[in-house]
Amino acid sequence: MKRRSIMTLSSSTIPCPKSDSMFVSVRQISSGGKRSKKKIYHRDYQLDKVMDLQKKPSLILQLKSIIQSQKHQSLLLRDVEKEVGFVEKWNFVSIIEKYPSIFHVGGGSGKELPFVTLTRKAQKIASEEGEARNLMEPILVKNLRKLLMLSIDCRVPLEKVEFIGNELGLPLDFKKSLILKYPEYFSIKDINGRAYVNLENWDSSLAVTAREERFASEGVLQSAGGRQKVRIMKDGNYLGPFAFKMCFAAGFRPNKSYLEELERWQKMEFPSPYLNARRFEHADPKARKRVVALLHELLSLTMEKRMTSAQLYAFHSEYLLPSKLVLCLIKHHGIFYxxxxAARSTVLLKEAYDGTKLVDKCPMLMFNDKFIALSGRNEISSCNSLNSSQAVM
Incomplete structure (x- = not known):
């Protein structure tokens, strides 16, 4: 019987608001019986807040999309429920009332039914979306190629690409607007009755991770070789070509033995995640470090450097991810959070955030920020926001 790993958070183990950590109960079930243990998982309240901050912007952008999809660029208020459902209707009505700088309500007198449209200012900014999409296209093509190159067979089921489409920034019609548009890079093939997005040509110049690109830009790859003795810092960071950026939670205080073990891990060489995973033994420490690099690269390919846990699990077969994926993420809590x-468990790449702010933003996210700024909010962090702006192409 295969072992299963389950992360459970019971109400009795969740700390009071002043605490910087919580107890994670990890239970391993095997044919030999049961054993349980508790580990402290330090919370990062800034990254938790990222998920809270995306809620209202996501609704605003979704409503924008719905309005733009209407024939006359206006939506009857009675049809809001038809578009979003009875429960969500009230959230959208509240958004319409709260942000008159974005949404204009007209009609309601005589025989004219009340309707909502975008204000002139909102329409003007919304017209810039096409330019943002043009700037996004080469980025999306490159990232989709890299996504396929990371897989063991250089192909991924079409349904799984669709599953993470919002996170990657793909338009809803990406099959037509990207895959079929670039036959030199992609094709769709039927394998055993299942549609796959297939990589047509391998490009070695793309087989460079975001981690390596960052180190190269900082001169680490060149300078590290000339250093005779480089000690790890107290924050877990180490200057070397095989090291990862560590961002421990404020409440985490690593002791000497932890730092010594981390230093050995940071120095350890590992194969590129772009090399086929079948070539390596899963139990090999270098192969396990390669998995960390693979997860790091997958998150780096997304617009906001995060995916839900379910989305990562969905690619278990394509990337030969470990069965105990949650434990892997918890172990490397300086890299992942x-x-x-949110409604679903989400994994974030810690180095991509400075507090609640995403450090690097693509053209689509910058466009979203500009539109949301009409509400009086300067910046947003909205994982679901892209879905709203994708509806109108």
Missing amino acids: ITNK
Whole structure:
């Protein structure tokens, strides 16, 4: 019987608001019986807040999309429920009332039914979306090629690409607007009755990770070789070509033995995640470090450097991810952060954030920020926001 790993957060183990950590109960079930243990998982309240901050912007952008999809660029208020459902209707009505700088309500007198449209200012900014999409296209093509190159067979089921489409920034019609548009890079093939997005040509110049690109830009790859003795810093960071950026939570205080073990891990060489995973033994420490690099690269390919846990799990077969994926993410908590603040468990790449702000933003996210600024909010962090702007192409 295969072992299963389950991360459970019971109400009795969740700390009071002043605490910087929580107890994660990890239970391993095997044919030999049961054993349980508790590990402290330090919370990052800034990253938890990222998920809270995306809620209202996501609704605003979704409503924008719905209005733009209408024939006359206006939506009857009675049809809001038809578009979003009875429960969500009230959230959208509240958004319409709260942000008159974005949404204009007209009609309601005589025989004219009340309707909502974008204000002139909102329409003007919305017209810039096409330019943002043009700037996004080469980025999306490159990232989709890299996504396929990371897989063991250089192909991924079409349904799984669709599953993470919002996170990657793909338009809803990406099959037509990207895959079929670039036959030199992609094709769709039927394998055993299942549609796959297939990589047509391998490009070695793309087989460079975001981690390596960052180190190269900082001169680490060149300078590290000339250093005789480089000690790891107290924050876990180490200057070397095989090291990862560590961003421990404020409440985490590593002791000497932890730092010594981390230093050995940071120095350890590992194969590129772009090399086929079948070539390596899973138990090999270098192969396990390669998995960390693979997860790092997958998150780096997304617009906001995060995916839900379910989305990562979905690619278990294509990337030969470990069965105990949650434990892997918890172990490397200086690199990844798991938050349950949203409706779904989400994994974030910690180095991509400075507090609640995403450090690097693509053209589409910058466009979203500009539109949301009409509400009086300067910046947003909205994982679901892209879905709203994708509806109109």
